[in-house]
Each structure stands twice: as structure tokens, then as C-alpha cells.
Amino acid sequence: MRSADQFTIANKPIASIDLMEKAARAFVQTFLRDEFDTNKSVAIFCGKGNNGGDGLAIAHLLIANGYENIKVYIINFSKKQSDDFAINLQRIEETRCKKTIINQVSDLKNLKADLIIDAILGSGLNKPLSGEFEALVQVINKLNKKVYAVDVPTGFFAEGKLPKDYKGIKAHKTICFQRPKINFFFPESVMATEKYEVVDIDLDEAFIQKQEADFYLVEESDIEKILQPRKLFSHKGTYGHALIIAGNTNTMGAALLSSMACLHTGAGLTTTCIPQSGLIALNTALPEVMALPRDEYTRIENPQKYQAIAIGPGLGADAENEKLLESLIMANQAMIIDADALNILGERPDLIDKLAANAIITPHMKEFDRLFGEHDSWWDRVQTATEQAQKLKIVIVLKNQYTFICLPTGRVFINPTGNPAMAQGGMGDILTGIIAGFVAQKYTATDAVILACYIHGKAGDHLAHEHFVVTASQVMERISKEIKVLISN
Numbered sequence: 001m002r003s004a005d006q007f008t009i010a011n012k013p014i015a016s017i018d019l020m021e022k023a024a025r026a027f028v029q030t031f032l033r034d035e036f037d038t039n040k041s042v043a044i045f046c047g048k049g050n051n052g053g054d055g056l057a058i059a060h061l062l063i064a065n066g067y068e069n070i071k072v073y074i075i076n077f078s079k080k081q082s083d084d085f086a087i088n089l090q091r092i093e094e095t096r097c098k099k100t101i102i103n104q105v106s107d108l109k110n111l112k113a114d115l116i117i118d119a120i121l122g123s124g125l126n127k128p129l130s131g132e133f134e135a136l137v138q139v140i141n142k143l144n145k146k147v148y149a150v151d152v153p154t155g156f157f158a159e160g161k162l163p164k165d166y167k168g169i170k171a172h173k174t175i176c177f178q179r180p181k182i183n184f185f186f187p188e189s190v191m192a193t194e195k196y197e198v199v200d201i202d203l204d205e206a207f208i209q210k211q212e213a214d215f216y217l218v219e220e221s222d223i224e225k226i227l228q229p230r231k232l233f234s235h236k237g238t239y240g241h242a243l244i245i246a247g248n249t250n251t252m253g254a255a256l257l258s259s260m261a262c263l264h265t266g267a268g269l270t271t272t273c274i275p276q277s278g279l280i281a282l283n284t285a286l287p288e289v290m291a292l293p294r295d296e297y298t299r300i301e302n303p304q305k306y307q308a309i310a311i312g313p314g315l316g317a318d319a320e321n322e323k324l325l326e327s328l329i330m331a332n333q334a335m336i337i338d339a340d341a342l343n344i345l346g347e348r349p350d351l352i353d354k355l356a357a358n359a360i361i362t363p364h365m366k367e368f369d370r371l372f373g374e375h376d377s378w379w380d381r382v383q384t385a386t387e388q389a390q391k392l393k394i395v396i397v398l399k400n401q402y403t404f405i406c407l408p409t410g411r412v413f414i415n416p417t418g419n420p421a422m423a424q425g426g427m428g429d430i431l432t433g434i435i436a437g438f439v440a441q442k443y444t445a446t447d448a449v450i451l452a453c454y455i456h457g458k459a460g461d462h463l464a465h466e467h468f469v470v471t472a473s474q475v476m477e478r479i480s481k482e483i484k485v486l487i488s489n
Helices: 002-011 016-034 050-064 083-093 131-142 187-191 205-210 220-226 252-265 276-285 319-330 339-347 365-372 378-392 427-440 445-464 472-488
Strands: 042-046 070-075 098-102 115-119 146-150 173-177 196-199 215-217 241-245 269-275 290-294 308-311 395-398 403-406 412-415
Touching: 016 050, 016 083, 016 146, 016 173, 016 196, 042 050, 050 070, 050 083, 050 115, 050 146, 220 445, 220 472, 241 252, 241 427, 252 269, 252 276, 252 427, 252 472, 269 276, 269 427, 276 290, 308 319, 308 427, 319 339, 339 365, 339 427, 365 378, 365 395, 378 395, 378 403, 378 412, 395 445, 403 445, 412 445, 427 445, 427 472, 445 472
Parallel strands: 042 070, 042 115, 070 098, 115 146, 146 173, 173 196, 215 412, 241 269, 241 308, 269 290
Antiparallel strands: 395 403, 403 412
């Protein structure tokens, strides 16, 4: 974002101080929506860089919007100050706002406030806080008040591995500018901020879009560009044949969920390869799905006749299924590999290097670490996934609250949809079926995964507005509706 700041200032008729004012206005607009009681007291902590300059501009605007009990604390732990900070400091001195210079933490006495705004340090930090800054943050955190952070919480790394012993501000909410920080998408970020909101500060969007980046956030407009409507003169063969290899005696539900999801995504034909014991359940619940009975001798003859093969949900990791998976891999068959099929790969690392190009694997954290080694941070885990996707020429769907889609090209897409209400068994089975449904319809592996993750999460998001907990069956039943809405936009 720093280069976007510089480009905007250089190429638009706007000075850096005016861009800072825009950022402050965007922050205040969101803040006032959340905190509309102007009788509350607000303490604003401002460093002497541009983040602190934002804080000073915010103070000025809050006063203009009716907040009367505002106190600004200037954190004077460094001799350096930015030019725009100095300009906004002069402006704040011309108001009735109370201002205190803090040369050391011991100067901070009798601190009381209903709300705190953190504008001490910005996004350029790359080492843990220490000394007076660390002590100051401890004082603020011990107040146990609601903290709003400007762009990033002080002490939070915007990118890179996050330390386990986080020493920074613990914010209720971070209001960040133009784009979210990559580290907001990692579970470790909850140490620093409960939630974040992105506000537009009118940086040059065309310039931002042209920049090469390591990470790309999937947006609804991306989905609308990828999705294709059903053709007027078409038939079931037009939309492909998917094979779902799943289920075992005690886990037949996984096979049914994956198969249902595949159907609702639009595959023309779906065949489910299950044990004989599951045929009655399949024929009763899903008369639209064909059955391929599975036993210890089963091998998939002519796998190329299927446009998509998914294997793993509820499969069981026994020797017979290991042989079945190995036979498909040795046939150079690109597949969607999930659940127990991933566990088999974890026990047979020799098979991982033999995966066909554009194979799709969908591990959660523990499954991923069984495949590629233990990791002590999500940053490192995503780096490994990125490297392995390029090395193996496969698509890795690393599942979490925010799913990371790592491509053979080295690009990483972040899926923003989904929510904690979806933390239930069967969700992964549904996702596998959706991916298979899109692959069957001849979407590329990349497009199929991006579509599947987004629509899976979007269905859950809509359901979570009305339900405390969302089940996999509920998500499955909403898939087709989500696709219809997105295509109609």
C-alpha cells in the first residue's frame, strides 16, 4: 500500500496531507457507526509517524462530530516525526482538544477512557516491541477497554511469521485502509484484533490492480466472471460425469453428502463408488446417482471416461483403499483427494510425487502437516503449501476460516467466505463434492476450486444469518441457489 500511496500522490491532484485526511475521514465514518454515543471519553494514542498523523486527524474530526471528551497522547519515544504528523499536530493545537506529551511510560498517570484509539505505530513494523513501546502497550491492554486500531494494531506484523508471544495492542477492531493485511487471514491474528474492516481511502485502484502480488483475495466479481450459465441446447452429457469414491460401513453419510453436493453443483451424471452395504441408503436418498459397488478387489476400469474423480470422504484408510488410490495415481489420473485418501498419502509419501498435474488436494491443518511436516505457524504452513503446489504442479486447498488456494503458478488465492457456524462434520465432504461438480463441467482445476470454496462459504454465510449452527446438509441444499444468484447478477 505504501507504493500505492506514493503513486496516488504523484499522479493525482492530491497532497499527502490531504490523503491522510481522507484516511481519517474513512476511519471516523466507520468508528461513528459503531460508537455513536458522543458522551463517551476517548483516548487517542499517537506516535510521531504517519500513523500518528492519522490519529491526530481523527481526533480533529471526532471533535467536529460532537465528541467533547477527547484526549490525545503524543508518544514522544523518538526524535523523528513525519511532516504530515507535524502539520496535523499544529492543527490539533488550534482546537480545544486536550493534549499530553508522553516522554516515558511513567508520565502516563490516571489514565481513564471509555474508548481507546491506537495510532502509535503503523504497518511497517518488522520486529517485536521492546522498551518503552512494549511497556506502553502493556498499560493500554491492562485497561481492558475497547480499542480501535488505525490500519494495524501497534506491534502487529502486517506480513511475515507472527511471533507466538505477541506483545502488541489487543484491539477490539482494526479499521484498515484500502486492503486488508495478509496476516489478518491467519488464526494467530486473533491475538491482535478480534475483527477488522477495510475502508476505501481513494488510492489509485488501477495502479493497485496492476501490481504483482503473492496473495489475491477472491471477490464476488471474480466469481461472476468465472461462472457460466447453462446452454440452451444441452443435455446431461454436456455437463460431465463425476465419480465419487467415498464412504464405508460406518461413514456412508460422507459419500451421500459429497454426491449430493456434486449433483446440486450441476454435474450431468454422478456415480458413487461405495461398499455394497451402502447401496440401499444411496438408492433411497439419491435416486439420481448411479452406484458402483466397491470391495477389496475393486479397480476403476477406464477412469478417463469420468471428467472428474473425487476420492476420500469417509473412505477408510485400509490396505484395499490404499491399493485403489495407488492404481488411480499410477494411471496418471488427476483427482480431487480429500480426507482418508489424504491420510493414505501421509502414510505413502512416495505417492505424493506421482500425483498427476492439476490434481487437487484439500487438507485441513493436521492433514497438511501429516503430508508435508509439522509447522509452528500458519505463515510457514502457507509458504510450504505454495512451494509444494509449484513443485508438484498441483492445486492445494489449505482449509481454515480463510481457505488458502495455492496454485502451480505460485499464486495464492484467499477465500473470504465461511464462518464459525459451519464448524460441523461433513463440511469438507460437501466441498469435495462441489469441486467435483465443477471439474465435471470442464472448469479448470483452478477455477473449480475458487468457485467451490467461495460458494460453499457463501451458502454458509447466508444460513448463519438465521442459524446459530449450520449443518452440511443445509449448505448442500443451498448450493444451487447460490450459483443461480451469482450467475444472474
